[in-house]
Amino acid sequence: MRVDISALLKVNGRSMDIEIDGNPEMFDKVSSDIQKFNKLHLKGVLVNSAGILSFKGNLSFSYNTGCGRCLSEVEQDYTFDVEDVFCSEASLKEEDDYFYTGKELDFSKFILDNIALAIPLKHLCSEHCKGICPECGKDLNKEECSCKDEYIDPRLSKLKDLLK
Numbered sequence: 243m244r245v246d247i248s249a250l251l252k253v254n255g256r257s258m259d260i261e262i263d264g265n266p267e268m269f270d271k272v273s274s275d276i277q278k279f280n281k282l283h284l285k286g287v288l289v290n291s292a293g294i295l296s297f298k299g300n301l302s303f304s305y306n307t308g309c310g311r312c313l314s315e316v317e318q319d320y321t322f323d324v325e326d327v328f329c330s331e332a333s334l335k336e337e338d339d340y341f342y343t344g345k346e347l348d349f350s351k352f353i354l355d356n357i358a359l360a361i362p363l364k365h366l367c368s369e370h371c372k373g374i375c376p377e378c379g380k381d382l383n384k385e386e387c388s389c390k391d392e393y394i395d396p397r398l399s400k401l402k403d404l405l406k
């Protein structure tokens with residue numbers, strides 16, 4: 243995810259188009275939930291303002307993972323605007339600021355941070371996913387099971403006796 247910025251740094255006010263395709267291995271660092279990576283694309287413009295490079299663009303990525311309730315495959319697709327500034331390593335003030343080294347800017351950390359912010363803690367195939375029955379293991383989205391019917395809340399069993 244490295245870009246040669248030597249030409250950009252030479253002229254104050256110059257801008258540079260950025261277009262990068264990411265590699266799948268980057269996802270391993272973000273979440274163990276992500277099994278399969280489909281795409282990762284960063285596009286935007288980098289502008290040199292007296293050695294401080296500001297980036298504005300958008301990030302899109304998608305991946306496959308399993309639903310947290312029923313384990314079925316879920317595809318997640320994201321596209322959103324991103325922007326930040328990169329200063330030279332020598333003028334770095336805060337440790338977590340983004341920076342470039344020499345004539346190279348590595349977008350990896352910037353991309354990983356933005357991905358980490360965007361992905362949910364838990365993935366669901368649908369808000370209404372019924373999950374898997376803990377008793378019989380059936381996928382309750384596909385079929386009904388009778389486990390629930392047989393289970394009677396002890397607080398209600400007395401009531402049921404009364405109704406006999």
Ligand SMILES: [Zn+2]
Pocket residue numbers: 309310311312313314366367368371372373
């Ligand atoms: Zn589900």
Ligand SMILES: [Zn+2]
Pocket residue numbers: 375376377378379380387388389390
């Ligand atoms: Zn069941």
